[in-house]
Amino acid sequence: MTLVLKNVREWSASNxxxxxxxxxxxxxxxRKEPEITAPQDATIIDGKGLLALPGFVxxxxxxxxxxxxxxxxxxxAEPSTQGCxxxxxEKRDELNIPSTQVTETVLCQMLAFGTTRIRSHIDVDLGVGLRGLETVAEAVENLQNAVEVEVVAFPQDGVIRRLGVRDLLEKAASTGVAHIGGLDPCLNDRDAAGQLDQLFEIASKYDCGLDIxxxxAGTLGHFEYEMILERIHAFGRQGKVNIAHGFALSTVPAxxxxxxxxxxxxxxxxxxTVAPVGSARLPLQLMKNNSVRLGLVRMAFGICGRRTVMVICCVWLSSSLVCTDSNAMKNSPTP
Structure with missing residues (x-):
């Protein structure tokens, strides 16, 4: 397909x-030029002087x-991570979640606002199995891959405390998911070493990423960082780990x-990470100085189950990619 996009403002232009x-x-x-004569078979779109941006992430x-x-x-529900x-x-079966239709609706909304690349955490647990991964893959295929979805098989309900979840994660990794996830190894599974060892073993075996x-906060979060760093080196996972949220970084002693x-x-x-109300400010300059690339994600959920509006803002620092995505949608409350 040949397309000529005419009369747009380039976002990097000085004027x-x-x-x-x-x-x-x-x-x-x-090719880009002030005036391009469209080939005979080309589709022509008049940009009407609007700003042309790369796809949002x-x-x-x-x-x-x-x-x-x-x-x-x-x-x-109780207004806490576990309460959410x-x-x-409790509600997902009643609402027929996950389903291909629900996922397609979300992806179409994101595409309408310019989002073309997504990293999504897909629940993997004893109740849903790998069905969420299958529905997401089907939805992306139905949209003819108009949006690129990088999948994290996400054990939100625990790994150690839910016997059988580790096997589900290994099966997901063996089928080629980009990443497997984890959640609060101390407070969620009450066994930080056990959870992290199992996750790193799977990621190393199948050479996939980790998104934890x-x-x-505080000393507990700092302890988890150190345990993750130990395993990155022990399992050779340098450059393969993302920490999501990570509130404790702002409370680590200077x-x-x-x-x-x-x-x-x-x-x-x-x-x-998000920037929750009341948290200490992240050491952004120190992160940049030490080449820790940062994606800022604003997930503005009200108290679980109330006005659940999600707004995403992603800015990768210390890299050449700077993207923002802003869209509002009613969304399930999730950590």
Whole structure:
């Protein structure tokens, strides 16, 4: 397919008033000039002087379990991480989640706002098995791969405390998922070494990435960072680990913070986090100085089950990629 996109403003142009044309062949920009004569078989789109941007990146989503376009559901759960998880488990069968239709609806909404690449955490647990992974793959195929979805098989309800989840994660990894996930190894599984050892063993065996959600603050969170760093080196997973949220980084003592960030940067750890109300400010400059790439993700959920609106803002620092994605949707409350 040949496409000529005319009369658009290039986002990197020094003069924002100037417009240019893009010749796009087989999905790739092959030429850009102030005025391009369209080939005979080309489709022509008039950009009307609007700004042309690369596709947005959503660095942290849960596209398998959105409540977009669903009836309102009142919250009666405890307002905590575990309360949200339990409430979600209680309601998902009633709402037919996961389903291909739900996921397609979310992906179409994201595409409408310019998002073309997504990393999504797909629930893997004893109740749903690998069905979420299958529905997401089907939805992406139905949309003819208009959006690229990088999948994390996500054991939100625990690994150690739910016998059989490890086998599900290994099966997912063996089928080629990009990443497997983990959640709060201390507070969720009450066995940090056990959870992390199992996750790193699977990731090493199948050469997939790890995306570990950490909500624990203070000394406990700092302890989890050190355990993760130990296993990155022991299993040779440098550059293969992302920490999501990671609130404790802002509470690490100043005497240890810079050396910890140096270790994280040398291990190639990526970071994606929100900026919750009341939290200490992240040491952004120190992170940048130590090549810790950061994805900022604003997930503005009300108290679990109330006005659940998600807005994503992703900015990768210390790299050439700078992307934002802003869209609002009703979504299942999730850590």
């Amino acid at each position: 924002g008033a100037e417009t240019t044309d893009f010749l796009i062949e087989d999905g790739q920009i092959s 959503n660095a942290h989503a849960h596209i398998d379990k959105s409540w977009l376009h669903r009836d309102w559901v009142s919250n009666h 998880i339990s409430f979600e488990r 959600h950490l909500h624990d 005497s240890r913070q810079e050396s910890l960030l140096k270790e994280l940067g040398e291990a190639g750890v990526l970071w994606s």
